[in-house]
Amino acid sequence: MTETTDLAAAKPPRKTALAPCGAANATRGARGPARRGKLLRRITPWLFLTAPLVLLITFTYVPVANMVYYSFTDWDGVSPDRNYTGIDNYRQIFTRSELFRVFFVSFYYLAASAVQIVVALYFATVLSFNLRFRNLFKGILFFPYLINGVAIGFVFLYFFQDGGTLDSVLSWFGAEPDHAWLGDPTSANTSLAGVSVWRFTGLNFVLFLGAIQSIPGELYEAAQLDGASRWQQFRHIIAPSIKPVLSLSLILAISGSLAVFEIPYIMTGGATGTETFVIQTVKLAFQFNKTGLASAAAVVLLLIILLITWIQRRLVPDEKVDLV
Amino acid sequence: MTTAPQTRRRGWIGQTLVYLSLVAASLVVLLPLLVVFLTSLKTSEEVADGGTLSLPGNWLNFDNYATAFSDGQMLTAFGNTAFILLFSITGTVIIGSMTAYAIDRFHFKAKKLVMGLFLIATLVPGVTTQVATFQVVNSFGLFDTRWAPILLYMGTDIVSIYIFLQFIRGIPVSVDEAARLDGANSFTIYRKIILPLLKPAIATVVIIKGITVYNDFYIPFLYMPSQEMGTISTALFRFKGPFGAHWENISAGAILVIVPTLIVFLFLQRYIYNGFAQGATK
Numbered sequence: 001m002t003e004t005t006d007l008a009a010a011k012p013p014r015k016t017a018l019a020p021c022g023a024a025n026a027t028r029g030a031r032g033p034a035r036r037g038k039l040l041r042r043i044t045p046w047l048f049l050t051a052p053l054v055l056l057i058t059f060t061y062v063p064v065a066n067m068v069y070y071s072f073t074d075w076d077g078v079s080p081d082r083n084y085t086g087i088d089n090y091r092q093i094f095t096r097s098e099l100f101r102v103f104f105v106s107f108y109y110l111a112a113s114a115v116q117i118v119v120a121l122y123f124a125t126v127l128s129f130n131l132r133f134r135n136l137f138k139g140i141l142f143f144p145y146l147i148n149g150v151a152i153g154f155v156f157l158y159f160f161q162d163g164g165t166l167d168s169v170l171s172w173f174g175a176e177p178d179h180a181w182l183g184d185p186t187s188a189n190t191s192l193a194g195v196s197v198w199r200f201t202g203l204n205f206v207l208f209l210g211a212i213q214s215i216p217g218e219l220y221e222a223a224q225l226d227g228a229s230r231w232q233q234f235r236h237i238i239a240p241s242i243k244p245v246l247s248l249s250l251i252l253a254i255s256g257s258l259a260v261f262e263i264p265y266i267m268t269g270g271a272t273g274t275e276t277f278v279i280q281t282v283k284l285a286f287q288f289n290k291t292g293l294a295s296a297a298a299v300v301l302l303l304i305i306l307l308i309t310w311i312q313r314r315l316v317p318d319e320k321v322d323l324v
Numbered sequence: 325m326t327t328a329p330q331t332r333r334r335g336w337i338g339q340t341l342v343y344l345s346l347v348a349a350s351l352v353v354l355l356p357l358l359v360v361f362l363t364s365l366k367t368s369e370e371v372a373d374g375g376t377l378s379l380p381g382n383w384l385n386f387d388n389y390a391t392a393f394s395d396g397q398m399l400t401a402f403g404n405t406a407f408i409l410l411f412s413i414t415g416t417v418i419i420g421s422m423t424a425y426a427i428d429r430f431h432f433k434a435k436k437l438v439m440g441l442f443l444i445a446t447l448v449p450g451v452t453t454q455v456a457t458f459q460v461v462n463s464f465g466l467f468d469t470r471w472a473p474i475l476l477y478m479g480t481d482i483v484s485i486y487i488f489l490q491f492i493r494g495i496p497v498s499v500d501e502a503a504r505l506d507g508a509n510s511f512t513i514y515r516k517i518i519l520p521l522l523k524p525a526i527a528t529v530v531i532i533k534g535i536t537v538y539n540d541f542y543i544p545f546l547y548m549p550s551q552e553m554g555t556i557s558t559a560l561f562r563f564k565g566p567f568g569a570h571w572e573n574i575s576a577g578a579i580l581v582i583v584p585t586l587i588v589f590l591f592l593q594r595y596i597y598n599g600f601a602q603g604a605t606k
Contacts, residue, residue, distance in 0.1 A: 040509075041510075042432065044426075044430065044509075044510045044511075045426040045427075045429075045430035045432050046426075046432070048422040048423070048425055048426035048510075048514070049423060049438065051418075051419050051422065052419045052420075052422065052485070053438070053441070055419065055475065055478055055479030056442065056480075057441075058460060058479060059460065059476055059479035059480055060448060060453065060479065060480055062456075062460055063453040063454075063457040063459075064453055064456070066459060066460070067452075067453055067455060067456035070455070070456060077458075077459070119349075122345075123346070123349065126342050126345070126346070127346075131342070131346075135593075137346050137349075137350060139589070139593065140350045140353050140354065141350070143589060144353055145600075146535055146539070146585050146596070147582055148538065148539045148541075148556065148557060148560070148581045148582065148585065149539055149541050149557065150541050150556075150557045150558075150560045150561045150578075150581070151560060151578040151581045154360070154563075154564075154574050154575070154578045155356045155357060155578055156356060158356075158359070158360060158363065158376075158571055158574075159356045159359070163375070163376065164376055165356055165359045165376050165377075168375050168376040169355070169377070198352070198353070203600060206597055206600065206601060207601055210597070210601045230338075259451045259452070261542060262541050262542065266541070266561060278451050278452075281452075281455065282454070282455075282546070285455045286458075286546070291455060291459075294455045295456060298452045298453065298455050298456075299452075301449075301452050302448060302449070302452045305449055305452070306447055309447055
């Protein structure tokens, strides 16, 4: 065939719709109008890239640029006048306490992320060994991640209701709770963070499981021959292999905690101190028409997330994560 | 992977604890869902009088589902969602595969720049830019149409490009070259050779994109506020107002929304696991 590829070993080339290659065709193609062909060759990739690039620029880069621009104005999103206000918006975000409070709400979700990762790691380790009903458990643990956010919100609204699921289950065990789970900020945030754990642990779990299962079995056998205990196996075989996935999960968890919107918005609308950063940004922009302020808030969030990603890329150099 | 015989005695207690933890976790997962399912089959008196964990009187009471479907405008919502799914998935597959093809098969001067553009875009979480994206969408006059979500889902999906790129790297270039010797131009190669070979990647992208779009609430919520323009997520969300505390109806709505996902999950488990694992590792 041809000698130019080093990937030929991977798959035998399949010529589905074309006739078997003939030498006559080859020479005919090469002698065509060479310059026009060369120009066409040069712009072909761009032809393929036009649509994606246009979409990318229109819906990602233009908004980011505009956002930064808006953050320095006092625009309300609708009227034609837009006054330059310098860094006033940013000053407001960091000084007005009601605006700043949303950062603290993120901490609940950060804590939830930590729980998520630990729980996911535990179950991934446990289910990487041959247990009965392994696939069943795997499916059950992962399924919540696939469920529609609104549906989850309602399921858990009912769960936390007065006399709802949680109260009923607790009364089984004898406790008679008279607690409004979503009534005060601490309890509400904890409950909502709990829903977050319920929802997202499955994804972390599958990622970890994939990483653990890609560890070659001989390592385990060798370790067992050497008399290593389960805990030692975990420490020396599993832990190093899952470092990339672990750091990835940490990044997803942290940026996820900062960008929480769905669950709290659907369940409480951001009331009773459960307002998250994104909820507040959305309200500022679309309810109170403070586009400038909302843009500044969004820029701050973006910078924080970029910073965290950058830190992660430095601490754990970007190794290609091949799980499949 | 079985425990060696000499550790079996010590492992017996450990094994039981492990199974217990698995069962407990399963209960934590299943109980809220089960309760909502039971509630959806109750009448409003049963909901008001009985406890949460009581069983419905008539297991075939589908009234709530009927109400949810008609009053909750779920039919329109399913239709809108299907429309959006069709176009955004098709668009994503075409655009993603074209991008991957261009990046992997061609060498051009600005290639690194283009790849950089896509990579940097992955760092920007979509939620943060919506304030400004809204203005862009509005200026195109697409606010409150179904095309706003479609374009947004197509334009901000880097994951699918990554998946296609990974896959196309495994297709040997010799295939292209053989075709070129037969006089095929790049587009023909793309259409007749690369696309068919990309089928597994396409399947993966279809599934995870489909699930992500189906479950998305944020974008339809921001961009399609009117009643007729509901998607599954927003239509369900609107249940809260008119149905008040009629949990039997709300539960029916929630179950209606969850069931398709469950069915897809049961049939396509392996694809789903692989797909989300690949998607997350971008």
